[in-house]
Structures are given as structure tokens and as C-alpha cells.
Amino acid sequence: MQLLRTIAFIVIFYYLFRFLARIFGPVLFRYASKKAQEKHGRSQHSRNQGGNREMRKEGEVVIEDTPVNNRKERTPASGKKVGEYIDFEEID
Template sequence: MGLLKTIFFILIFYYAFKFLARLFAPFLMKKAAETIQKKAEQQFRGQHTQQSSTVKDGETIIDKKPGSQQETKKTVGEYVDFEEID
């Protein structure tokens, strides 16, 4: 009798959980989507204000020095092209 009671309670809890999950899932998904949207908006605003405060319209900005690219090529090493032999 104890085994049947246990199985019965397990089934009742399982179906109750399924019912409550279907009931509350749309609400939880909506909240998660709103949270993600707010974070994305904050990141966009942060990047937009950072760019607009440092760069004026029509201004050109160069991130690297002209000679720095040649120096890195020397330190990286020599490129070797391998060919396959049949």
C-alpha cells in the first residue's frame, strides 16, 4: 500500500508541476525578455554616449601609429608557404 501511495504522490506532484509551469512560463519568459532588452539598451546607450563625447562630426580618428604596423611584422616572424606533395 505504501508503494502505491508514493507513486500516486509522485504523479500528483509531476502533473501539478507541469500545470504550474505552463501557467507561469509565459510570465517568466516575458520578464526575462524585458531584462535582456533593458541590458541591451543600456549597453547601446553607453557605447553611443562614449562615441559621441569623444568624436565630433567629420573628425577622423586613427587608432594606430603609422610605423607600428611595420614593427609588428618584424617581431612576428617570417611567413612560410607550404605546398602539398602528391
């Protein structure tokens, strides 16, 4: 009897979840997509408002590189520097 009661609760909750998801799903999806769109718009706006960049002509190519001292060197998780990688082939 307990097994049938448990199965009945599972089935009832399943159909209740499906019903509620059908009602509230589109509303939640619209809300999430609106928030994502706003976030994307803010990031684009801040990127376009870059403070010290001068206006460039259309088609002009500029390569901006970070200084060497700011680059992170590849190190393992322990933080110790490792020697250079050597590729080798096995000889029979």
C-alpha cells in the same frame, strides 16, 4: 503500499508542475525577456555615449589598441611565467 503512495505523489506533483508551468511560464518568459532587453539597451546606450570619442565619418576605420603594459601575459593558474612553446616532430 508505501511504494504506491510515493509513486502517486510523484505523478501528482508532475502534473501540478506542468499545469502551473503552462499558466506562469509565458508570464515569466515575458518578464525575463523584458529585463534582458532593458539591460541590452542600457549597455548600448552607455557604449554610444563614450565620453572622449569624437564623431567619425561613416566608413572610417579606426583601430583602438590597448597599451602594452595593460595587456595580461599568458600564464598558468599558478601565476609563474612559462618558457616559449616549441613545436617538434618525432623522427624515426
